[in-house]
Amino acid sequence: MSTRAGTISPVKNAIWQGIKAEIPITIGVIPFGLIYGVLGLSAGLTPLQAQAMSSIVFAGSAQFLGAQLISVGTPLPVLWLTTFIVNLRHVLYSTALGPDVQHLSRKWRWLLAYLLTDEAYAATAVHYGNHQIPLAHKHYFWLGAGFTLWGVWQLSTAVGILLGTQVPPEWGLDFTLALTFIGIVVPSLKDRPNAMAALSAGLVAVLAFSLPYKLGLMLATLTGIAVGVWLENRKGKMGH
Amino acid sequence: MNLWIAIIGMGIITYAIRLAPIWLLERATISPGWRQALRFVPAAVLSAIILPELFLPGGTLDLSLGNARLLAGLAAILVAWRTKNILWTLAVGMGLLWVLG
Numbered sequence: 015m016s017t018r019a020g021t022i023s024p025v026k027n028a029i030w031q032g033i034k035a036e037i038p039i040t041i042g043v044i045p046f047g048l049i050y051g052v053l054g055l056s057a058g059l060t061p062l063q064a065q066a067m068s069s070i071v072f073a074g075s076a077q078f079l080g081a082q083l084i085s086v087g088t089p090l091p092v093l094w095l096t097t098f099i100v101n102l103r104h105v106l107y108s109t110a111l112g113p114d115v116q117h118l119s120r121k122w123r124w125l126l127a128y129l130l131t132d133e134a135y136a137a138t139a140v141h142y143g144n145h146q147i148p149l150a151h152k153h154y155f156w157l158g159a160g161f162t163l164w165g166v167w168q169l170s171t172a173v174g175i176l177l178g179t180q181v182p183p184e185w186g187l188d189f190t191l192a193l194t195f196i197g198i199v200v201p202s203l204k205d206r207p208n209a210m211a212a213l214s215a216g217l218v219a220v221l222a223f224s225l226p227y228k229l230g231l232m233l234a235t236l237t238g239i240a241v242g243v244w245l246e247n248r249k250g251k252m253g254h
Numbered sequence: 255m256n257l258w259i260a261i262i263g264m265g266i267i268t269y270a271i272r273l274a275p276i277w278l279l280e281r282a283t284i285s286p287g288w289r290q291a292l293r294f295v296p297a298a299v300l301s302a303i304i305l306p307e308l309f310l311p312g313g314t315l316d317l318s319l320g321n322a323r324l325l326a327g328l329a330a331i332l333v334a335w336r337t338k339n340i341l342w343t344l345a346v347g348m349g350l351l352w353v354l355g
Contacts, residue, residue: 038341039340041340041341041344042340042341042344058257059257059261060257063257063258063261066261067261067264067265070261070262070264070265071261071264071265071268072265072268073268075299075300075303076264076268077264080260080261080264084257084260090259090260090263093260093263093264094263094264094267097263097264097267097268098267098271099299100299100303101267101268101271101272102271102292102295102299103292103295103296103299103300104268104271104272105271105274105275105292105295106292106293106295106296107272108271108272108274108275108276109275109279109284109289109292111276112275112276112279113279115276116279123273123276123277124273126276127269127272127273127276127277128269128272130272130276132296184355186323186348186351186352186355189307189323189326189347190344190347190348191303191307192303192304192307192308192323192327192347193327193330193343193344193347193348194343194344195300195303195304196304196327196330196331196334196343196347197330197334197339197340197343197344198300198340199296199297199300199301199304200331200334200335200343201334201335201338202296202297203297207294208293208294208297209297211294211297211298211301212297212300212301213301215297215298215299215301216301216302216304216305216306217305218302219301219302219303219306220305220306220309220310220315223306223310223313223315230302230306231299231302234298234301234302235295235298235299236298237298238294238297238298238299238301238302239291239294239298241294242293242294242297242298243290243291243294246290
């Protein structure tokens with residue numbers, strides 16, 4: 015990098031690094047956005063509403079669940095509570111990266127918060143974790159990674175809306191949602207409390223699947239958190 | 255139901271969740287108990303989305319060898335664990351789904 019410092023500015027370089035780091039992750043997002051577009055229309059959203067949800071909410075899993083909930087006429091408070099639970103994990107991302115952006119202006123922080131998705135966090139957290147890179151331009155990496163995902167998400171949603179029902183269901187493209195999440199969550203299960211939190215949450219989600227309005231998802235999440243905290247505290251006590 | 259209100263509400267909730275810690279960190283701190291609980295949220299939520307996709311394709315429990323999503327998903331979990339690579343995870347998962355399905 016230092017050899018090219020004369021030809022490429024650190025800002026452009028950081029943006030470019032962010033884009034490059036994000037591109038492999040977007041591969042799994044393309045079919046996911048496509049399917050969301052198709053699903054949004056079949057849930058009763060207009061093309062404009064389906065596209066707007068991708069810009070306003072900009073959270074794939076919440077949009078997927080939201081479209082499904084809307085299609086069965088879920089009351090708004092339940093829809094919003096589900097959105098809250100499903101997106102609560104972003105508090106963690108925001109808390110993890112927050113201290114490193116406190117020196118930035120409000121506008122910067124507002125913008126970066128909007129771009130804080132699972133996929134952008136996955137790339138950005140690695141970048142911020144590398145302490146050999148100075149902090150000065152790291153937010154441009156976040157910007158590059160975040161907008162790359164944003165653009166891919168908007169475009170793939172648009173393509174899904176245009177294709178509508180022409181995507182054959184037998185392609186099973188909706189499965190890319192589960193696969194992308196597997197790719198994100200499995201490598202993060204580094205200790206027993208996390209692994210057991212994941213396992214117990216998954217088990218409860220399967221058992222409670224028939225509950226209305228995806229309430230099983232909430233029950234599963236709370237179970238997983240409780241199991242993780244309990245195991246970690248027990249381990250802590252036994253260690254002392 | 256007004257769908258615009260539904261969408262905008264979802265957007266406000268999502269954005270508030272993403273912004274609040276970045277925004278409030280200069281004035282407040284998150285207690286260790288909450289922080290500990292939050293650390294388990296991604297694993298719990300994402301697994302709660304993933305496992306029904308594998309075990310309940312189409313909404314009914316299917317533990318048979320004919321459940322291509324279960325087999326492809328388990329293989330993908332193995333690949334994700336060994337390679338930590340999202341592209342390999344997707345390739346193996348979708349490849350197996352198409353071959354088996």
